[in-house]
Amino acid sequence: MDEARSKLETQPLGWWVRSHGCNDLTLEHDDREVCLMGWVQYRRDHGGLIFIDLRDRDGLTQVVFTPDVSAQALEDAHALRSEYVLAVKGVVRRRPEDMINPNLYTGDIEVAVREFKLLNRSRTPPFLIEDRAEAAENLRLKHRYLDLRRPAVAGNLRLRSQVVHEIRNFLHSSGFTEVETPVLTRSTPEGARDFLVPSRLSQGHFYALPQSPQLFKQLLMCAGMDRYYQVVKCFRDEDLRADRQPEFTQVDMEMSFVEEEGVMSESENMIARLFKEVLDVELETPFQRLDYSRAIADYGLDRPDVRFDLTLKDVTDVVRGSGFNLFARAELVKALRVPGGAELSRREIDEYTDFVGIYGAKGLAWIKIKEDEWQSPIAKFLSREECSGLTEALGLEAGDIVFFQAASPEVVNNSLGYLRLKLGERFGLIPRDTFAPIWIMDFPLLEWDGEEKRWMARHHPFTSPKDGHMDLLEKEPGQALARAYDMVINGQEVGGGSIRLHTREDQERMFKALGMDLEESRNKFGFLLQALDYGAPPHGGIAFGLDRLVMLMAGCSSIRDVIAFPKTQKASCLMTEAPAAVSNRQLRELGIRLREAEKKPEE
Incomplete structure (x- = not known):
């Protein structure tokens, strides 16, 4: 042979x-x-x-x-x-x-x-080129060109291409102009870290790769472009998860002379058309609206999956004087009732206890509701009145299980919010092949950063506060709400945007609330402040995460499955072995010298 x-x-x-x-x-x-x-x-x-x-x-x-x-x-x-x-x-x-x-x-x-x-000819591939073949992800990423031959992975890229095609068709028909914005720009640190690019011609100075085209699209509104969009690469040097990459693609949009409803309506129509043309799925418009505070109260998360009905209940007042000290002392106590959940084994409950520990929880209290008793390590600490109050507040019935979390609001909401999703999977409560889009609105404008000891913009520092909330920036910054909106589908945030500050005075007040003095704000954002001085129109926009949107439409669990050549969770490319060391000659041309401790042996 x-x-x-x-x-x-x-x-x-x-x-x-x-x-x-x-x-x-x-x-x-x-x-x-x-x-x-x-x-x-x-x-x-x-x-x-x-x-x-x-x-x-x-x-x-x-x-x-x-x-x-x-x-x-x-x-x-x-x-x-x-x-x-x-x-x-x-x-x-x-x-x-x-x-x-x-x-x-x-x-x-x-x-x-x-x-x-x-x-x-071909060498024997390191894994079978077929969808049913099992291969470690690192092996697939090392030989990504082979992985892309598999029908499912190749199909994801064709789906992505079709999605981008439909988006462009819709936006062009709606009067948007596609404009490319710079990739080498100025570093304006706010939130995630910038990727920096050293300049050979201006040694000691650096460009930054854009985390988004935010400032440029606002400048395009100042320029009178009216309706702009771009399918754009963005870069963030941050820790990675299944739905994050150091480089990702956004569908970026900005409009002049609009309020929230104008941006949201245009976005809904685009997403509805996209799902119809690509998946033949009808999405009913307008999408449901939900306040941020209600989302946190009912679901624990600001990107809730509303395809199933499990909700959290605040029972702090019911157990305030409880003999169970953890309940009695806690800032917040919430409960999650799971109908029919009493079938869970102790092993499964222990696994859920370990799971909520990921989100800072120190444990997980629970009660199984039996016909003639409440089965739980904490049942003996609850009075008859407290049991009656919990039954009424939660609508408890025999066969249910109730999970409790008692701690700070952040720990309670995160741990029970993610536990809700896990239980939805366990009990088959989440309908498949169903898409439930929802808008989350009325976010806090600012949030306190304990490490920096200052207020930070929750979205970005160019977001306008709600009408009547500008004065709260000086008086009660934590109470100010933003004219911001996030689109969430099936628990995935697929897009987010806001109405922008469009006058210099208001933008400078925002910078001041974030701890920037006049000199710092003009040094970092002087070009924007100057542009706002020349008759900037009211404007707002939104950016959609293309990778996450395609992941959702393709039914995948990671955006790596819908990106041609993705990075690993350590931000490396196993195929090209990037990032890699560069020669001393290249470093000298850039005016860069590495610290000795950071050099690799081969250098």
Whole structure:
């Protein structure tokens, strides 16, 4: 066999022209001469016959080598292996009845090969090129070009392409102008870290890669562009999660002379059209609106999954004088009732206790409601009045389980909010193939940073406070609400935006509330303040996370599955081995010298 393989040499394509793709042929093409090109998916040797499933990006076609059509092609086909690249010429013919594959679009036909060209050989791949193959993610990322040959992963990229196409069509039809903004810009640290790029021509100075085009799109409004959009790469040097990457793609939009409803309505229409055209899913508009405070009260999170009904209940007043000291002393006590949840085993409850520890919880109290008793380590500490109050407040019935969290509001809401999602999965409460979009509004404008000892902008420092809340910046900054809005679908924040500050006076008041004096604000944002002085219109906008949106539409659990060449959770590319060291010559040209302790041995 090795000798046969060595005799089969690769050939140039020459004048051969592909006539069809590997997912095009049906009985309508019976008896037609065709030329297909692709990769060997499977090879089956049946003695006097060889069958090959030929694959391209669109699908599979079975090709067959037989002695009656071409004895030479049959002999040469013995050398073919998985992932070899072929061009085949032959005749389409109906498959025998017992060989029809109803699960394949081309399953009624096969191509009898007259001749073929071996265009390239392949080493044995480190994993099977098929969706059912199990392979470690790091191995897949190391050989991402092979992973992208798998139909599911390739399909995600085609879905992404279709999504971007529909978005552009919608926005162009709605009067938006696509404008590209700079990638090398000025560092204006606020929130996540910037990626810095040293300047060779201005040594000691640095560009920053944009975390978003926020300032430039506001400047475009000052320029009178009226409606702008961009599908843009953004960069954030922050810790990664399944839904974050150091470089990601946004669909960025900004509009002049609008209020919140104008931005939200345009965004709803775009998302509704997108889901209809791409997934054939009807989304009812307008989307549900929910205040931030209500979202936190009922769901614990500001991006709630509203596809199922489990909600949190504040029972602080019910157990304020409890004999259970943790309840009696806690700043906040909330309960999560799970109908029928008494079936949970102690092992499962212990696993949930470990789970909420991720979010700072020191434990997890629980009660199983039985017909004749409350089963729980804490039941003996609850008085009859407290049991009656909990039953009434929570609507308890036999067969239920109730989980309690007593701590600071942040710990209580986060731990029970994420536990709610986990229990929704466990009890099958989350409907599949359902999309529930919702707007979260009336966010706090500022939040206190205990490490920095100052107020920070919750969204960004260019967000306008709600009408009548500007004066709160000096008096009670924690009470000021923002003219901000987030779009959430199935518990995923897919977009967020706000109405902007559009006068210099108001923008300077915001900077002052964030602890910037006049000199610092003008040093960092002088170009923006100057632009606002020249008749900036009222404006607002929104940015959608394209990676997260496509992940949601594709039914994936990680944005890495919908990005062609993603980074790992350590922000490295296993395929190209980036980031990597650079030569001393490059460093000298940039005027950079590494500290000795940070040098690698090879340097």
